[in-house]
Amino acid sequence: xxxxxxxxxxxxxxxxxxxxxxxxxxxxxxxxxxxxxxxxxxxxxxxxxxxxxxxxxxxxxxxxxxxxxxxxxxxxxxxxxxxxxxxxxxxxxxxxxxxxxxxxxxxxxxxxxxxxxxxxxxxxxxxxxxxxxxxxxxxxxxxxxxxxxxxxxxxxxxxxxxxxxxxxxxxxxxxxxxxxxxxxxxxxxxxxxxxxxxxxxxxxxxxxxxxxxxxxxxxxxxxxxxxxxxxxxxxxxxxxxxxxxxxxxxxxxxxxxxxxxxxxxxxxxxxxxxxxxxxxxxxxxxxxxxxxxxxxxxxxxxxxxxxxxxxxxxxxxxxxxxxxxxxxxxxxxxxxxxxxxxxxxxxxxxxxxxxxxxxxxxxxxxxxxxxxxxxxxxxxxxxxxxxxxxxxxxxxxxxxxxxxxxxxxxxxxxxxxxxxxxxxxxxxxxxxxxxxxxxxxxxxxxxxxxxxxxxxxxxxxxxxxxxxxxxxxxxxxxxxxxxxxxxxxxxxxxxxxxxxxxxxxxxxxxxxxxxxxxxxxxxxxxxxxxxxxxxxxxxxxxxxxxxxxxxxxxxxxxxxxxxxxxxxxxxxxxxxxxxxxxxxxxxxxxxxxxxxxxxxxxxxxxxxxxxxxxxxxxxxxx
Numbered sequence: 043x044x045x046x047x048x049x050x051x052x053x054x055x056x057x058x059x060x061x062x063x064x065x066x067x068x069x070x071x072x073x074x075x076x077x078x079x080x081x082x083x084x085x086x087x088x089x090x091x092x093x094x095x096x097x098x099x100x101x102x103x104x105x106x107x108x109x110x111x112x113x114x115x116x117x118x119x120x121x122x123x124x125x126x127x128x129x130x131x132x133x134x135x136x137x138x139x140x141x142x143x144x145x146x147x148x149x150x151x152x153x154x155x156x157x158x159x160x161x162x163x164x165x166x167x168x169x170x171x172x173x174x175x176x177x178x179x180x181x182x183x184x185x186x187x188x189x190x191x192x193x194x195x196x197x198x199x200x201x202x203x204x205x206x207x208x209x210x211x212x213x214x215x216x217x218x219x220x221x222x223x224x225x226x227x228x229x230x231x232x233x234x235x236x237x238x239x240x241x242x243x244x245x246x247x248x249x250x251x252x253x254x255x256x257x258x259x260x261x262x263x264x265x266x267x268x269x270x271x272x273x274x275x276x277x278x279x280x281x282x283x284x285x286x287x288x289x290x291x292x293x294x295x296x297x298x299x300x301x302x303x304x305x306x307x308x309x310x311x312x313x314x315x316x317x318x319x320x321x322x323x324x325x326x327x328x329x330x331x332x333x334x335x336x337x338x339x340x341x342x343x344x345x346x347x348x349x350x351x352x353x354x355x356x357x358x359x360x361x362x363x364x365x366x367x368x369x370x371x372x373x374x375x376x377x378x379x380x381x382x383x384x385x386x387x388x389x390x391x392x393x394x395x396x397x398x399x400x401x402x403x404x405x406x407x408x409x410x411x412x413x414x415x416x417x418x419x420x421x422x423x424x425x426x427x428x429x430x431x432x433x434x435x436x437x438x439x440x441x442x443x444x445x446x447x448x449x450x451x452x453x454x455x456x457x458x459x460x461x462x463x464x465x466x467x468x469x470x471x472x473x474x475x476x477x478x479x480x481x482x483x484x485x486x487x488x489x490x491x492x493x494x495x496x497x498x499x500x501x502x503x504x505x506x507x508x509x510x511x512x513x514x515x516x517x518x519x520x521x522x523x524x525x526x527x528x529x530x531x532x533x534x535x536x537x538x539x540x541x542x543x544x545x546x547x548x549x550x551x552x553x554x555x556x557x558x559x560x561x562x563x564x565x566x567x568x569x570x571x572x573x574x575x576x577x578x579x580x581x582x583x584x585x586x587x588x589x590x591x592x593x594x595x596x597x598x599x600x601x602x603x604x605x606x607x608x609x610x611x612x613x614x615x616x617x618x619x620x621x622x623x624x625x626x627x628x629x630x631x632x633x634x635x636x637x638x639x640x641x642x643x644x645x646x647x648x649x650x651x652x653x654x655x656x657x658x659x660x661x662x663x664x
Contacts, residue, residue, distance in 0.1 A: 045591050045655040047648055055648055059535060065542035068153040068164040074106065075125035076150035077132060079143060080114040091115060097135050103128045116150055165545050167307075168552030168626065169491050171500050174307040177319065178487035179280075181300045184217075186272035186481030187260070191219055194240070198258075201239060207232045210253065218259040229254040242267075269299065275480040277302055283319060293550070302483070319485075325371045325458075327402070328363040330413040330445060337362050353417060355442045363415050363442070368405045371419075373398030379467035382459050388467035389459045399454040406452040416444040416458050503556035510563045511537065518567055522574050524663035528649045529570040529642070536566050536634075536641040543633050554627035562634025568605065569642035573598045574664055587659040595647055602643065610635050 079094060080086065091110055098105060098117070105128065106118040117132075119125040129147055136143040149172070151164050169176050195212050198219065202209055209232065210222040223229040226249070233245055233256055242264035246257040260268060277294055280302065284292045293305035304319060331350045332340075339345075341360035346352050350362045376393030394402060406414070420439045444458050514533060518526035540562060544551065577594030585593065610632060617628035654662070 045588055045651045047651045047655070051644070052648060052652075055645060058539070062535070062538045062542040064157070064160065065162045065545050066538050068151060068157055068162050068545060069541060071152045071154070071164070073149040073164075074118040074120075074152045075122045076119065076148045077117045077125060077129045078114050078146045078148040079117070079132065079136070080146075086110060086115050094132075094136075097132065098128070101128075101131050101135060103131060116148065118150055118152075163545060163548065165541075166548060166550040167500070168550045168555070169305050169307060169489070170553045170623075171503070171551065172307050173491050174305065176306075176487075176489040176491075177304040177485050178297070179302045179304060179319070179483045180486050181269075181273055181276055181302070182482040182484065183269050183272070183300050187217055187265070187268060188214065189481060190268050190272075191217075194258075195219055198236070198240070201235070202232060205235055207235065215257075218257050221256045221258070223254045223256070226254050229256050232256060272480045273300060273302065276483060279479050280304060280319060301486075319483075325374070326417040326419060327368040327370075328366070328415055328417060329368065329405070329409060330415050331362045331364050353415075353440060353442050355445070361415065361442055361445070363417065368414070369394060369398045369402050373401075377471040379464070379471040381464075382457070385459065387459055388464045389457045390467050390471045391455065391457050393455050394453075402456075403451060403453045406448045406450070410448050410451070413445050413447050415442045417441070418443045499553055503553060506560050507537075507556065507563065510560045514563060514567055518570070522570075522664055524653070525570075525574050525577075525646075525650070528646050528653075529567050529574075531649060532570070532641040532645040533563065533566050535645055536637050537563065539637040539641065540630070540634050543637065544630065549629060550626065552623055552626040554623040555630045558627045558630030558634060561631060562638060565609070566634070566638035566642060569598075569602045569639065570646060572601055572605075573642075573646070577662070577664060581662065581664075587654065587662045590662070591650060591654065595643070599643065602639065606635050606639055 088110075091108065094115055094117075095108060098108075104120070104124065106120055109116045109118070117128070119128060125147065129145055133143075133145040136145065153163060191214055195214065198221070199209075199212055202221075208224065208228050210224060213220050213222070221229075221232065223232065229247060233247060236243075236256070236258070237245055240258065242261060243258040244261050246259070248255050248257070273296055277296060280294050281292075284294065284304070284306065292307070293303065295303050297303050331347065336347075337352075337360045340347065340350075340352055340362055347362065349365055351365050353361050353363055355361055373395050374392055375395045376391075378391045380389055380391060381387065382389045418439075418441055446459075511533070515530045518529045518533075520526065522529065537559075540559065544555075549555070573594050576598045577590045580590035580593045581587070613628045613632040613635065617625050617632070620628060
């Protein structure tokens with residue numbers, strides 16, 4: 043017979059359908075309001091779980107279940123009111139014992155255990171469906187290169203001193219370092235050594251008749267690597283900061299060469315998120331130079347002694363500090379806010395890495411009885427209109443927040459005081475724990491979606507899929523009769539498969555993604571329309587029903603393939619060049635095209651063969 047399928051093809055379709063149903067099912071169960079608890083420095087173990095259960099019992103908090111995940115505990119609640127009350131009480135109780143606990147609100151999938159054991163999980167919901175904040179942040183690449191050159195200049199000075207090469211100054215000019223020498227012999231000697239040690243740089247020598255200069259500039263390859271490294275390190279730091287904020291399921295990813303997308307589901311306090319994510323706060327520890335009279339004289343005359351730099355203290359008074367930095371924020375590995383036992387004022391306890399501890403130990407040992415200052419450095423950005431054009435203005439704020447006399451030799455752990463408030467202490471400790479940004483970042487786009495709007499979006503998106511689905515079902519059934527019903531079954535199969543694949547990929551569903559599903563539902567029957575019209579044409583030409591079915595599927599395949607491949611190419615281009623929401627649309631559209639071709643051709647052919655294949659049919663209901 044012309045229109046029969048072997049048994050293995052029917053079995054394949056049944057297996058695909060069963061798997062599709064299993065992996066699409068989790069999306070029907072919804073989510074439970076939950077609280078996620080994690081610890082910054084240690085993994086949550088069984089004893090921690092028992093401790094938290096006891097804490098909940100003591101607080102009289104009712105919960106559905108407690109689960110131990112990778113590095114965290116998830117507590118499920120019956121409703122959002124219980125969740126919010128519990129989160130507040132748990133946070134107060136745990137942080138009173140240990141400030142390193144993070145307590146975050148979450149929405150946990152309510153998928154049954156038997157489905158989770160098969161790794162069947164629901165799709166993630168995007169910000170437009172769940173609520174939260176979205177930031178597009180741009181890395182200041184000029185500042186990244188400048189900071190990199192400043193680090194290199196410190197290494198360069200030390201290297202020249204080690205090799206007993208005399209130089210006058212090392213200055214930063216635009217995107218290059220310029221070393222000044224007294225003689226061409228010293229310059230040539232330095233160039234030979236530096237070219238061997240600093241291979242990422244291009245060297246250029248010149249003179250002005252009195253001094254001899256050596257210019258060092260990053261090569262094109264090294265410049266690209268430095269920029270890429272700056273973005274990569276900033277992303278790592280942002281992830282640490284988001285973890286400190288206690289946000290569940292954040293999205294932090296690079297977009298283009300110098301931009302980073304940050305999405306924080308469930309976060310509604312945009313101001314707080316902006317303060318933490320965009321802050322570039324770091325610290326420097328320097329020795330104080332001179333006396334109060336010298337500080338005032340330098341401030342009034344503008345004449346700064348060699349080897350010193352003028353700063354302002356928190357109260358606005360001037361102070362001179364030595365240019366050489368003892369320790370920077372990069373060498374801080376731990377920080378916690380608290381209160382000074384003697385004065386009762388806010389403080390931050392600092393823990394240094396081995397290199398920083400060694401440096402701090404040596405300097406404080408040799409300078410007991412002398413004052414040391416803590417410099418707080420922060421980059422801020424402002425947008426101003428200059429000559430009718432909006433420009434970004436960068437402002438670096440440097441102020442001395444603490445000056446203390448070195449009483450003993452310091453090492454790995456010590457405290458700093460002089461902070462204005464407990465919030466400043468908490469934020470500074472958070473930023474120091476999470477690490478300093480490699481380069482300043484500015485938020486160039488932000489969006490906030492409320493949870494109520496997210497629920498409305500889900501409702502409308504779901505309705506649009508259902509309405510589109512039912513409209514297509516009714517049209518196909520009325521117009522193509524039995525063959526239309528077969529196409530309807532295949533369309534339902536297609537929708538199940540599409541949702542199952544998106545769930546397996548753990549894709550994030552957004553409104554554009556729902557639009558892609560709606561479009562797929564409408565386009566899925568295009569292949570069936572082409573096949574059925576071809577069958578009708580064959581029947582009009584006098585072919586038998588069996589021959590018409592065979593010819594319809596065979597001759598329509600080329601047209602179907604052409605139409606779907608061109609749409610698939612467009613979807614791939616959208617995914618390649620589009621941003622987040624457009625990518626979501628492209629993903630659902632691409633998967634929808636592939637599943638619709640499978641169900642519309644192989645699925646409907648199997649049903650048609652099952653109904654008509656082994657019968658002597660005189661007429662087709664088409």
